[in-house]
Amino acid sequence: MPPDGTIAMTPEQHGDLKIDLRQIGYFIAIAECGSITRAAARLGITQPSLSEAVARLERDLGAALVLRTGRGVVLTRAGAALAAHGRVILGAVQAAVRDVRQLGAEARGPVSLGLTPTLTSLIGVPLAETVAHEHPEIQLLISEGVSPVTLEGLSNGRLDLGVCYEGHDFGAFEAEPLWEEELFLLSAPDDWPDQDRDGCFVRRPLAFRDLAGLPLILPNRPNGMRNLFDRIARSRGVELKAVLELNSLGNAISIVTRASAHAILSHAAVVREAERGELVLVPITDPPLTHTAFLLRRKGQPVSSASQLVERLMIRILGEMIARYGLRARLLRGAAG
Structure with a gap:
């Protein structure tokens, strides 16, 4: 065995890794407690079960992760690397879970929308009233501005969603024709x-x-x-x-x-x-x-359920305005999005 306690992995072993997040969490607890016994007590499992989990992790990784002493355990260099990477992995997974739950859950939270003066005058009030009445858990903020102002707000993250007219560079945005x-x-x-x-x-x-x-x-x-x-x-x-x-x-x-x-x-x-x-x-x-007006989002920007709902309501209300006033306009996106 090399001095750092690692064991060489075969190519076959690389393809057989079966490490799960629970194992990583167990090992981080051991690293923080400095003792398998204390870590087992924190995790609410038996000491033999945790010892077996560590042994299985070492077999899967092909590396010795801890050295047992009379006072507990000491991490090998490989074990210290796993603990450091494991914290990053678990932190990223927890953040991902939070984001997915927030974005995929019932529509709620703030949504900032940038509209042209024409659309603010036409649908600003009915859209705000509809959101407040039908979806009070959404906080809608409507900002009125000419297209360059809306594009700037989308670029710097101040706006989640915007509507701009053609004739500008939409290269940094996801752009879909909205109405003509x-x-x-x-x-x-x-x-x-x-x-x-x-x-x-x-x-x-x-x-x-x-x-x-x-x-x-x-x-x-x-x-x-x-x-x-x-x-x-x-x-x-x-x-x-x-x-x-x-x-x-x-x-x-x-x-x-x-x-x-x-x-x-x-x-x-x-x-x-x-x-x-x-x-x-x-x-x-x-x-x-x-x-033609385009519906815009910044490329790569997460889309919340609340933002999707506001988008659908905006399209629905635009359709209602076309019918009510006989507007010489047509929707280029359906109400279903």
């Missing part, structure tokens, strides 16, 4: 004399090239929607007239309702103003404009 919206030219009713309407929708569409003659409120660059407008304008050889550039959805809508300018937004962004007759929506053609 049609975009319209928004106008105050007095600013658009066409009376041929279907509710808030003007029946006669406007070609994209004709946007060039209108005073527009456009998002600040860089912005996914602004990139879309700029790309199409270049392809059509037209220049859009931005009388104001801002990313504040509320301010842009307010300016349009005052008949000071036009904007290009979705029906979902202005559903309440349209219902009150404060805005009309003009379809855009050649080409029609749409944009």
Whole structure:
């Protein structure tokens, strides 16, 4: 036997290891107690049973793990290595069990969700109310922000789940298309004399090239929607007239309702103003404009049951809003996820 007490293992022995976590726990108790007798008392088993467990472990590993003395036992170098690795192994297993139980158990705990201003306005309140009423054990925190802010929150772990519109780099995230919206030219009713309407929708569409003659409120660059407008304008050889550039959805809508300018937004962004007759929506053609929202998580991030439930509720409520308001939008994910 080598000086450190190890015994050479054959290739066959490598394939026959049958060590379980209980054996590792037993050995750690011996290492901490310095005595098989005291370790047996701590573990609630007999001393002969523990001695046999140690002997079996030594046979399985092909190494002497303890040296018996008149005062108890002393670990060999191999035994000290097993005790050190065993503590790490048991700690990792215990952490894994805690995580699995938390993630797989009944949905509960905090969930942080980042939404665009449009979606916050549309589903923020009903989603928060639904979670509070149906699942009070979940603490939902909704953060409103433009897509770059949501992406930053997902990257640094502040957000568990986020919704962002296309036009950004989603390489660091698990990204799934959530819904697609049609975009319209928004106008105050007095600013658009066409009376041929279907509710808030003007029946006669406007070609994209004709946007060039209108005073527009456009998002600040860089912005996914602004990139879309700029790309199409270049392809059509037209220049859009931005009388104001801002990313504040509320301010842009307010300016349009005052008949000071036009904007290009979705029906979902202005559903309440349209219902009150404060805005009309003009379809855009050649080409029609749409944009897609994506559901995002950071790659490798554990997904809790609570987060999955919030995701399903969000999709369900989006479907309800499409039906209730007749939104020109469609879900790209089913309510079952």
